[in-house]
Amino acid sequence: MIPKELLEEPKVVASYSDRVREVISKMQENNQWVVPVVRDKVVIGVISYNELLRRKVSPESKVINLMIPSNNVLESEDEARVVAKFYTTKSRALIVVDDKKRLVGIITREGFLSYYLNKGEIPDAKVREVMNSPVITIDANDSVARARWLMSNNHISKLPVLENKKLVGIVTTRDIVNRLYSEGGKKKSSILTEEERLMALPVREIMTYPVITTDGNQNVKQALETLLKRKISGMPVVEGDLIVGMFSGIDVVNLIAKKFELEMPIEAKLSGELKQGDVKAMIDGILERYLARLEKLTEVINFKVTFKEVAKSQDKKVYQVTARAVTKIGDFISKDSDWDPVTAVRKAVEKLEERVTRELKKIEEKGRKPKAEEG
CATH class of the missing domain: 3.10.580.10 (CBS-domain)
Structure with a gap:
C-alpha cells in the first residue's frame, strides 16, 4: 500500500464540464499544478500548467477540451511504484485511485521529496x-x-x-x-x-x-x-x-x-559519430522528455529508437529514425528523417506521441458508447 504520509487530498478537483477559467483561478489560488478531472467520482483525465502552456484554448471552454489522459497510481501499489512513476514521468503530481478508478488523493512532488527528506533518505551528493x-x-x-x-x-x-x-x-x-x-x-x-x-x-x-x-x-x-x-x-x-x-x-x-536501482526503459542504437559529445546529450534529453510524456499517458514497457543513414550528399547525411514504444495499450511505431539527427528523432517521437494519444481517445470513445445507449 502507498504510505498514508504521501497522500494528500487535492484542493482543486475539476468536473469535465467546468469552465477552464474557473479551474485556472482555483489552481492559482491553491498553488496546485495538476488537477484531476472526474466524472461520477471516476478520474477521466488531468489538466496541468504544462498543458495549458502548450495548448491555448478559450477560457470559456470546458475542461474536457483541454484535459489529457491520466496515468494513475493504484492505492494498493507500493512505495517503489510511486518512486518509479515520479522517475519516468517527471510529473509534478501523481493521481491515486482505487481499483475502480475512483479518486483517492494525489501525491505531489513536493510532498514526495519532503517525505524522503524527513526520513533522512536523500542520498548525499553535491x-x-x-x-x-x-x-x-x-x-x-x-x-x-x-x-x-x-x-x-x-x-x-x-x-x-x-x-x-x-x-x-x-x-x-x-x-x-x-x-x-x-x-x-x-x-x-x-x-x-x-x-x-x-x-x-x-x-x-x-x-x-x-x-x-x-x-x-x-x-x-x-x-x-x-x-x-x-x-x-x-x-x-x-x-x-x-x-x-x-x-x-x-x-x-x-x-x-x-x-531503488531504477533505470529508464530506453534503448537507443546510435551510429558511431552520434555516440559522442553534445549530439548524444541532446538525443538522450529528447528521449527522456518524450518517455516522460508517454508515461503520463500510459504505462511504457519498452521505448526503442534506432538510427539509419539512408542518403548522403555533399558530405551531409540523411538520418532515418525509427521509434517504437511497447505500452500497456499496444505497440506503436513511427519513422521520420532529416539531415539533422536531433531533428529527426524529435519528429519521430512526436509522431509516436500523437499515435498513442489517438489510440487513447479511441479507447475512451468506445467506453462512452454503452453509457450513451443505456441513456
Whole structure:
C-alpha cells in the first residue's frame, strides 16, 4: 500500500464540464499544478500548467477540451511504484485511485521529496553532481512567445533570463499561463488580441527577480530544503557570474530512484559519430522528455529508437529514425528523417506521441458508447 504520509487530498478537483477559467483561478489560488478531472467520482483525465502552456484554448471552454489522459497510481501499489512513476514521468503530481478508478488523493512532488527528506533518505551528493547542464536560457529582450516556444519544445518549466550574459530574472510556465488566461475576458481595444499582445512583450516585462540561486558545491539536501521552503520547483546553479546548470526537484527524484536501482526503459542504437559529445546529450534529453510524456499517458514497457543513414550528399547525411514504444495499450511505431539527427528523432517521437494519444481517445470513445445507449 502507498504510505498514508504521501497522500494528500487535492484542493482543486475539476468536473469535465467546468469552465477552464474557473479551474485556472482555483489552481492559482491553491498553488496546485495538476488537477484531476472526474466524472461520477471516476478520474477521466488531468489538466496541468504544462498543458495549458502548450495548448491555448478559450477560457470559456470546458475542461474536457483541454484535459489529457491520466496515468494513475493504484492505492494498493507500493512505495517503489510511486518512486518509479515520479522517475519516468517527471510529473509534478501523481493521481491515486482505487481499483475502480475512483479518486483517492494525489501525491505531489513536493510532498514526495519532503517525505524522503524527513526520513533522512536523500542520498548525499553535491548539487554539481546532479544538476542539469547545459542550461537553456533566454535574453531579457526576447519575446514571451519565444519563451513559450522554448518551454514547450524542450519540455521545461522555467528559463533563466540573461542580459549581457548576466542573470537578471527567471520566467516560468506559470508566469505565462496566469497572464495568458487572466487576460481572456477583456474587451479587445485594438486589432491585436490580448494573447498576441502578451506574446509580443519582452520577457523582462513578466520575469521574476531577484532570482533564488544555488552553487555547485552546496549539498543536495540543503538545496532541496531551499526549494521546499521557498515553494519553487528549481533554481539556477551559479558559479561566479556564470550559470552552470539548473537544479530541480527532478534531480533529487533521480537520486532517490538510484537507491531503488531504477533505470529508464530506453534503448537507443546510435551510429558511431552520434555516440559522442553534445549530439548524444541532446538525443538522450529528447528521449527522456518524450518517455516522460508517454508515461503520463500510459504505462511504457519498452521505448526503442534506432538510427539509419539512408542518403548522403555533399558530405551531409540523411538520418532515418525509427521509434517504437511497447505500452500497456499496444505497440506503436513511427519513422521520420532529416539531415539533422536531433531533428529527426524529435519528429519521430512526436509522431509516436500523437499515435498513442489517438489510440487513447479511441479507447475512451468506445467506453462512452454503452453509457450513451443505456441513456
